[in-house]
Amino acid sequence: MQTHLPSENLERSLVQACKKQDRKGQHATFNRYSGKMMAVCRRYLGNGPDAEDALMEGFMKVFSKVETFNEAGSFEGWIRRIVVNECLMKIRKQGDVFTKNIEEAWDVGEPADALMHLRTAEIEAIIAELPPGYRMIFNLYAIEGYSHEEIATLVGISSGTSKSQLSRARTMIQQKIKVIES
Incomplete structure (x- = not known):
């Protein structure tokens, strides 16, 4: 070849x-x-x-x-x-991978500037630490480019659940970035 x-x-x-x-x-x-x-x-x-x-x-x-x-x-x-x-x-x-109980009222800063200072390996490590459901939705939406409706169909959840999981994943990522920067 x-x-x-x-x-x-x-x-x-x-x-x-x-x-x-x-x-x-x-x-x-x-x-x-x-x-x-x-x-x-x-x-x-x-x-x-x-x-x-x-x-x-x-x-x-x-x-x-x-x-x-x-x-x-x-x-x-x-x-x-x-x-x-x-x-x-x-x-x-593996069964139900969606975390149902999580504290939702976290104070988050501006992640865009923080991400600019992180290396790819650090970002990948942060994503890898997410709970499986959050990581799956974050990957499908932010990295693979699927819409919430497509994710809902692929995974067998509602588009609202997809949006909620993505929001929670982003919040957790922002918190981890804050820890790294401090």
Whole structure:
């Protein structure tokens, strides 16, 4: 599999190879996208074996369902959706991940300026410390770009619950930033 092709041509070549069930093409696809997709899995599931399982199950689904990829959008984006769905399925199997009782009246400052001073690793660590339900909704909304209605459908909650979980996640992030800055 040639890897010096321009990105768009390489992606098209990988898709075609995967559709032909070419093992070298599948291997090249995994090598190209697995690092980014593992980062997605870790954002949802942490650094443990669940993240690794979701990654592998996601790629198995990518290779078995590649015929359904219509090539209208990005192959990477299509893979990301599959991997996110695998993560969500693992989270659902863990039971109710939504924290119901949490103190809501926290005094929060201006997080925008604070975020400018944090490194990516610090931000990722803060997000990783969120309760699972908050982390899932924050990732889906703020990082993956899903709307609250889409999140509600994906996760099986109301859009109001999604909004509430996002608000609480943001509040917790702001509190953690304040601690880091003090």
